[in-house]
Amino acid sequence: xxxxxxxxxxxxxxxxxxxxxxxxxxxxxxxxxxxxxxxxxxxxxxxxxxxxxxxxxxxxxxxxxxxxxxxxxxxxxxxxxxxxxxxxxxxxxxxxxxxxxxxxxxxxxxxxxxxxxxxxxxxxxxxxxxxxxxxxxxxxxxxxxxxxxxxxxxxxxxxxxxxxxxxxxxxxxxxxxxxxxxxxxxxxxxxxxxxxxxxxxxxxxxxxxxxxxxxxxxxxxxxxxxxxxxxxxxxxxxxxxxxxxxxxxxxxxxxxxxxxxxxxxxxxxxxxxxxxxxxxxxxxxxxxxxxxxxxxxxxxxxxxxxxxxxxxxxxxxxxxxxxxxxxxxxxxxxxxxxxxxxxxxxxxxxxxxxxxxxxxxxxxxxxxxxxxxxxxxxxxxxxxxxxxxxxxxxxxxxxxxxxxxxxxxxxxxxxxxxxxxxxxxxxxxxxxxxxxxxxxxxxxxxxxxxxxxxxxx
Numbered sequence: 001x002x003x004x005x006x007x008x009x010x011x012x013x014x015x016x017x018x019x020x021x022x023x024x025x026x027x028x029x030x031x032x033x034x035x036x037x038x039x040x041x042x043x044x045x046x047x048x049x050x051x052x053x054x055x056x057x058x059x060x061x062x063x064x065x066x067x068x069x070x071x072x073x074x075x076x077x078x079x080x081x082x083x084x085x086x087x088x089x090x091x092x093x094x095x096x097x098x099x100x101x102x103x104x105x106x107x108x109x110x111x112x113x114x115x116x117x118x119x120x121x122x123x124x125x126x127x128x129x130x131x132x133x134x135x136x137x138x139x140x141x142x143x144x145x146x147x148x149x150x151x152x153x154x155x156x157x158x159x160x161x162x163x164x165x166x167x168x169x170x171x172x173x174x175x176x177x178x179x180x181x182x183x184x185x186x187x188x189x190x191x192x193x194x195x196x197x198x199x200x201x202x203x204x205x206x207x208x209x210x211x212x213x214x215x216x217x218x219x220x221x222x223x224x225x226x227x228x229x230x231x232x233x234x235x236x237x238x239x240x241x242x243x244x245x246x247x248x249x250x251x252x253x254x255x256x257x258x259x260x261x262x263x264x265x266x267x268x269x270x271x272x273x274x275x276x277x278x279x280x281x282x283x284x285x286x287x288x289x290x291x292x293x294x295x296x297x298x299x300x301x302x303x304x305x306x307x308x309x310x311x312x313x314x315x316x317x318x319x320x321x322x323x324x325x326x327x328x329x330x331x332x333x334x335x336x337x338x339x340x341x342x343x344x345x346x347x348x349x350x351x352x353x354x355x356x357x358x359x360x361x362x363x364x365x366x367x368x369x370x371x372x373x374x375x376x377x378x379x380x381x382x383x384x385x386x387x388x389x390x391x392x393x394x395x396x397x398x399x400x401x402x403x404x405x406x407x408x409x410x411x412x413x414x415x416x417x418x419x420x421x422x423x424x425x426x427x428x429x430x431x432x433x434x435x436x437x438x439x440x441x442x443x444x445x446x447x448x449x450x451x452x453x454x455x456x457x
Contacts, residue, residue: 002044003053003168006083008076008107010099011060013091014119017019018146019043027112041226048159053162056083061103080107086114092143094120096132106137114166115159116141122148187229187236188360191266194276195244199309201275203343204228207350232353242266264296268357271363272303272356272438273348279310279322279340281391286329294333295347302338303359303438307352312342334428351390359438363404368435372398372408379429388417396448415445 007015023043041057055331058076080086086107090100116138122145124130133141142159144151192200208230226241242263265442267273297304306326314322330336337355340349377396378402385393394413401407408430427441434441 002057003084005084005085005087006079007058007087007089008080009060009089009102009117010091010097013060013089014146015060015089016057018087018089018117018119018144019055021146021149021152022055028453042229047161047164051161053160053164061099061106077106080110080112083110083112083237085168086110086112087117088114088138089117090133092118092124092129092133095129096135102134104138105153113163114138114140117155118143119146121145122150144161146165156245166268181324187238188272189270190356190373191240191242191263191273192272192276193242193263193267193293195278195281195287197401198276198278198281199343200276201241203274203307203341203349204241205311206343206346207232207239207352219234232350235353235357237353237356240266240270267297267302268300270302272305272359273297274305274307274352275336276307276309279308280313286326293327294330294336298333298335298440301407301440301442303363304333304361304440305352305355305438306330306336306338308340309339309343311340312345312347332424333440335431335438335440355438362436362439365436367403367406369399369402371434372400372430375433376410376426377428378433382429383422383425385418387420388414393418401444405442406436406439407444408439409446411446413448413450415447418445 004420007019007193009015015073019041022045024046032075043055043057045053045055047053056079058079059252061073061076088107090096116133116136118130118133118141121130121143129183130143140159142151143156144155146152192204194200208228228239228241229431230237230239246450274288275297277290294304294306308326311319332339337359339348339352339355341352343349344394376395380395385395387393391414393415395410396413397411401409410426423445424445426443431441
């Protein structure tokens with residue numbers, strides 16, 4: 001069991017910046033705007049002497065009574081409840097504010113160990129605002145500048161490591177772990193993407209069977225990429241909720257631009273992508289934004305499962321029309337698996353894990369050259385390449401360029417003249433013959449150079 005440490009404080013005191021430094025990743029959104037973090041965000045931190053702990057970034061304490069702030073406040077209280085240690089962060093530049101006395105009262109109610117982290121000390125005179133924080137009566141107070149990486153090593157060596165050693169000295173991690181068991185327990189990372197308010201957070205909450213992520217009818221409720229671990233049928237998964245990608249034409253503010261970049265980064269770093277589509281919203285046409293996302297996923301070579309949410313809101317005739325429409329519009333994305341659910345009513349949501357399992361197993365399949373050669377010959381026998389300049393295009397040799405993503409290289413004559421329709425035919429034929437599910441295939445062609453022509457030149 002690893003110690004869990006929660007970052008607590010007002011909005012915009014630097015918690016997410018500190019979180020990114022300790023986790024050595026950029027998983028938390030950072031901006032001068034306040035209120036970006038709303039849900040609990042977990043990260044695994046590695047220290048020297050084989051010390052590890054789980055760090056939880058939380059939303060800033062905001063005493064406004066808006067609906068989303070209330071839910072964010074609830075998430076913060078849950079983080080404090082599950083934590084072994086609380087890091088209470090304040091802003092040295094702003095000095096001690098009345099809200100911090102209220103936050104301290106809440107921390108003390110939980111009866112947990114806690115340290116006071118005085119952040120943003122760069123440019124602050126020691127005898128001015130820093131002394132204000134002594135009135136809180138906290139013995140362990142650490143002065144740092146997260147953005148300038150100041151005082152962090154001192155905090156780790158003088159406070160954090162000794163605390164871990166004193167509180168968790170009885171817990172000894174096994175040095176030798178069975179490798180097969182370790183591989184088996186490596187979690188599958190799943191990105192949940194889609195337009196705002198299609199039900200991404202609701203789906204994750206339904207799968208974990210708790211209100212883990214804040215949900216609201218207001219688009220843009222989720223701003224950060226939130227990782228949620230879950231175990232299903234003895235297999236570990238990490239579901240990553242992302243912010244909704246808005247229409248391309250609409251002018252985006254800075255936060256939305258950062259969110260879109262983080263969504264694309266999440267797709268690239270995860271194993272499988274779930275594209276959530278609102279059935280009620282997409283009845284007339286699958287929007288260009290979703291088609292762009294599918295293209296991005298295909299370019300990354302990532303497995304894709306398309307989840308049609310709010311399926312229960314359609315009548316029988318609407319469902320028939322929708323299926324015909326989506327099959328037509330996604331005919332060029334034959335690799336994508338399609339599944340229909342109702343996240344709010346938990347209808348057919350756990351069948352998603354079966355799809356994920358099949359798709360993930362497909363990524364582990366071994367593809368050798370002899371098998372590819374056999375498939376290519378069968379494809380040519382059933383449908384030959386076209387004739388160009390009175391000569392038929394010849395496909396001579398095929399091999400695997402890369403397995404993740406799956407890239408197949410075909411050598412031949414006049415391959416640059418192959419029409420896109422024949423390329424798609426080959427992609428489809430290889431996809432069905434290799435029996436891989438949900439994974440895009442990219443085929444590249446290379447013309448065979450005649451060595452005699454080179455000698456004449």
